[in-house]
Amino acid sequence: MNIPGHTAVPPARSGRWRGGEGPWAWWCAMAVALSLLMLGALLVLLMSRGLANFWPASVHQLTLADGSQVIGVPVETRQRPEDAGSERRYFTANRDASGGIWRWVNVEDIRQDSAPEDLVHIKRMRWSDFLGRLVAVNIDGRRFDGELAWQRLEERLDEIRQQRQLRRELEATQIIPLIRRLESSNGPESNHDPGSNSDDVRIHQQLAELQQQARDLQSGMTGAVLILETAEGRRLEQPLEEVDTVLRPNAMSAWQKVGRWSSGVWQYLSEGPRAANTAGGVWPAIFGTVLMVILMSILVTPFGVLAAVYLNEVAHQGRLTRLVRIGVRNLAGVPSIVYGVFGLGVFVYGIGGQLDEWFFAETLPSPTFGTGGLLWASLTLALLTLPVVIVATEEGLARIPMHQREGALALGATHLEMLTRVVLPMAMPAMLTGVILAVARAAGEVAPLMLVGVAKLAPQVPLDGEFPWLHLERKFMHLGYHIYDAAFHSSDVQAALPLIYATALLLVLVILVLNLTAIFLRHYLRTRHGAFARQ
Amino acid sequence: MPDTPTSDFSAQSPLHSHRYRQRRDRLARALITAGGIGVLLAVLAIGVFLAVEVLPLFLPFSSTAPELELSALWQAQPYADGLEYRWLPYRLDEGEAAYVSLVPLAWGTLEAAAWALVLAVPLALGAAIHSSLYMSRPLRARIKPTLELMEAMPGVVLGFIAGLVLGPWVEQHLAIALTTVLLLPLGVIVLAGVRRCLPSSWRLVLSLRWASMWLIPWLIVLVWLAHWLAPLLEGWWFGGDLRLWVETQLGWDVEARNALILGLAMGFAVMPGIYALAEEALVDVPRDLSDGAQAMGATRWQTLTRVVLPVAWPGIFSAVMIGAGRAVGETMIVLMASGNTALMNGNPLDGLRSLAASIAIELPEAGPGGTHYRLLLLAALALFLFTFLVNTLAELVRTRLRRRFRMLRSDS
Known part of the structure; x- marks a missing residue:
């Protein structure tokens, strides 16, 4: 009982822990504190590592005891066993010049450690990043040195970026749909030679024109070459069209760094992955996750509500209904991988295989619906989250006072009218809570998706301008699977680690926001129905 | 159906509209019934599907598994x-x-679940007891949703942190990890003792009701202390290198991805669920009982152990069982933090492979209808049956307990 003023009364004085509750009470308090600490530590770790990744870190130039030079970004320092000093790991990049991108340096061996302003950090499409110095820029045969080189370089890089964007749009919106159309008209069944059909000829011509355009854009990007120098003094030539960004982190002011950081975050959110998912952005994964979750909630809401209404309002409340209710509740505790197995066996191999035989026989044996895809993944997750929606909706329905129903019926409403005009509107927040909880669960679920349709790399998002716009049979990328894949199937985990942190942070943020919404909604619901009960 | 279905039925004659509404109502009810039963059957079909697919393994003359005994x-x-x-x-x-042999997989599954429970149950029960017994009301209203958020952490993130960050760190700093585990309970008791010597105004600030908040900075200090104490401890007891000592004296391999790390990550995932159910069981105990005990002069802890726990233990038991069900089926954490080697030994610092992880890795590559496919489905069926039975049992226990509480309340 929480009577004001009662709680401050000193407790009974007896036993060894005079006047206290004994050590166990403190250990119990520690359990709560420890749980909160672990949660907080996890969030802080994800936040700091995930966001720090985009900060342009300063580049150091070291002179070692043997006179050699190293240029790199310090990553971590480790104590060596038995007091043998410590060593520091530097990110030295330049895979094309030195073979690796990491270097361990003995801290005691460092004679000089400076951060000259002329060091550059170049993010490239291939061979990982470059760290070193910019000597000159060669644009269309003319050579620029010094500050002029920087100006020209940045102008040229902007042009290239625009052209790259144009080319990407050209490919996505025109060339690929044309190729698709060609493929579909030249299926293995229709074995006429290409070009005999007038429609085909037209498409081929169009395609050739477009590809010429793309090639023109591509060749417009070439012509500029960076001349670079590594720490060891080796000269490299780097074609500018394979460069993403060029930075001088040591010369940047704090504001410039903030600007660079935010544009880095934006690039990460809006671009596709590069270098086998260890660099670049996660836009396709965000898109795939969101689309899959939306489809899932469209599928799960009507069915979940229907089942809940049946169980609570229509079914005879006997022993069987009670058993079914317990069964449904328990299905929420069945491991998600089991749902994945069910989805693979029934949806993909069963229904999907059958659909292929009926409608896509011409493309067999390569499956259309008989392999994992967006539709099957959404269906599987809908099944997985169905118990969540049913339980939440049922709870909402059970909270509605009986006299509301009786009042509606007494005024002459039929059962259906009572349901649609009185009961369901009142249960709306409960349904919403259920759906949001379902979405939160589905967004974080990865194991079943591995069986029914997630892909390591899906170059095309399942939604585009080509009929029927939404491609339910395509595979898709997913944030959670992106984490798993980058963490366990990449050749250099250390290089991928910063991006994994960022992706994990993104996923956690999405799920936290969804859960917080559900919690607030439920709170609102409880207070509102508390008011109902008092009336 | 009438041939002029309009939504505005009030415009028509009362008799007609009444009949129309009646028919519509009957139709809708039939549809809801059909739909509801359909959905429920679809959900319950999972078990049936798995059983049917697994059956050919056990038929004596089936063609799918001729080479398999x-x-x-x-x-x-x-x-x-x-x-x-x-x-x-x-x-x-x-x-x-x-x-x-499914034995190593089942062993791995149970070992992982056991370690998860070893870490999660004390934390969850301690937290449940503290928040139901001692914690101040406004704080409790905040803590409960926070721990719910903890449950929502996706397994793939926990698995990543455990497998790639925590695992390698603990492998390097085994002594610090061990010292932390020993130091935390000791340190908290020391602080509780120190608090008793403080003046009463201080004691009011550092009250047990808010202990879960002000203990957090102290825990951070303790972890830092553990960093400092670990080399000393290692020098005294383990000859300067705990890892070497474990490998030579105990003969255990030390892997970065081991059962203990896995248990920690999975315990983190399972703990909030156990906490929520256990706390509910403790709070549901009729207040008359505990009030009576406290009126007789018992401390709150004595009330708990002698009165509340004996009444509420079935609820706590069912909470632990539901946690066990979740731990057995958890896939991503095991996949990422366990090393996935099908070993059978009791070494908590070695890897393991669980049923769920095996399914996730192997099923996409096993051809449908083959023996390997059916074996993996058998594993899925085992997981399904285990979790379903455990959850049903827990649910029955909870229902009975609730009925008993209701009777206790109506008696008084």
Whole structure:
């Protein structure tokens, strides 16, 4: 009982822990504190590592005891066993010049450690990043040195970026749909030679024109070459069209760094992955996750509500209904991988295989619906989250006072009218809570998706301008699977680690926001129905 | 259906509209019934599907598994020199002698779940007891949703942190990890003792009701202290290198991805669920009982152990069982933090492979209808049955407990 003023009364004085509750009470308090600490530590770790990744870190130039030079970004320092000093790991990049991108340096061996302003950090499409110095820029045969080189370089890089964007749009919106159309008209069944059909000829011509355009854009990007120098003094030539960004982190002011950081975050959110998912952005994964979750909630809401209404309002409340209710509740505790197995066996191999035989026989044996895809993944997750929606909706329905129903019926409403005009509107927040909880669960679920349709790399998002716009049979990328894949199937985990942190942070943020919404909604619901009960 | 279905039925004659509404109502009810039963059947079809697909393994004359003897699933088979339990299903696809013992996988699953529970149950029960007994009301209203958020953490993120960050760190700093585990409970008791010597105004600030908040900075200090104490401890007891000592004295391999790390990550995932149910069980105990005990002069802790716990233990038991069900089926954490080696030993610092992880890795590559496919489905069926039974049992226990509480309340 929480009577004001009662709680401050000193407790009974007896036993060894005079006047206290004994050590166990403190250990119990520690359990709560420890749980909160672990949660907080996890969030802080994800936040700091995930966001720090985009900060342009300063580049150091070291002179070692043997006179050699190293240029790199310090990553971590480790104590060596038995007091043998410590060593520091530097990110030295330049895979094309030195073979690796990491270097361990003995801290005691460092004679000089400076951060000259002329060091550059170049993010490239291939061979990982470059760290070193910019000597000159060669644009269309003319050579620029010094500050002029920087100006020209940045102008040229902007042009290239625009052209790259144009080319990407050209490919996505025109060339690929044309190729698709060609493929579909030249299926293995229709074995006429290409070009005999007038429609085909037209498409081929169009395609050739477009590809010429793309090639023109591509060749417009070439012509500029960076001349670079590594720490060891080796000269490299780097074609500018394979460069993403060029930075001088040591010369940047704090504001410039903030600007660079935010544009880095934006690039990460809006671009596709590069270098086998260890660099670049996660836009396709965000898109795939969101689309899959939306489809899932469209599928799960009507069915979940229907089942809940049946169980609570229509079914005879006997022993069987009670058993079914317990069964449904328990299905929420069945491991998600089991749902994945069910989805693979029934949806993909069963229904999907059958659909292929009926409608896509011409493309067999390569499956259309008989392999994992967006539709099957959404269906599987809908099944997985169905118990969540049913339980939440049922709870909402059970909270509605009986006299509301009786009042509606007494005024002459039929059962259906009572349901649609009185009961369901009142249960709306409960349904919403259920759906949001379902979405939160589905967004974080990865194991079943591995069986029914997630892909390591899906170059095309399942939604585009080509009929029927939404491609339910395509595979898709997913944030959670992106984490798993980058963490366990990449050749250099250390290089991928910063991006994994960022992706994990993104996923956690999405799920936290969804859960917080559900919690607030439920709170609102409880207070509102508390008011109902008092009336 | 009438041939003029309009939504505005009030415009029509009362008799007609009444009949129309009645019919519509009957139709809608039939549809809801059909739909509801359909959805429920679809949900319950999971078990049926798994059973039907697994059945050919057990039929004596089926063509799917001619080379497989069923006893190979749970008996040791001759391997190298001696009898061993092995899970090497890929040999099945190559037509060689099959080693498809499910025993190491089941062992891995249970070992992982056991470690998860060892870490999660004390935390969850402690937290439940503290928040139901001591914690101040406004704080409790905040803590409960926070711990719910903890449950929502996706397994893939926990698995990543455990497997790639925590695992390698603990492998390097075994002594610090061990010292932390020993130091935390000790340090908290020391602080509780120090608090008793403080003046009462201080004691009011550092009250037990808010202990879960002000203990957090102290825990951070303790972890930092552990960093400092670990080398001393290692020097006194383990000859300067705990890892070497474990490997030579105990004969245990130390892996970065081991059962303990896995248990920690999975305990983190399972703990909030156990906490929520256990707390509910403790709070549901009729207040008259505990009030009576406290009126007789018992401390709150004595009330808990002598009165509340004996009444509420079935609820707590069912909470632990539901947690066990969740731990057994957790896939991503095991996949990422366990190393996935099908070993059978009790070494908590070695890797393991669980049923769920095996399904996730192998099923996409096993051809539908083959023996390997059906074996994996058998594993899925085992998981399904286990979790379903455990949850049903827990649910029954909870329902009975609730009924008992209701009777206790109506008696008084």
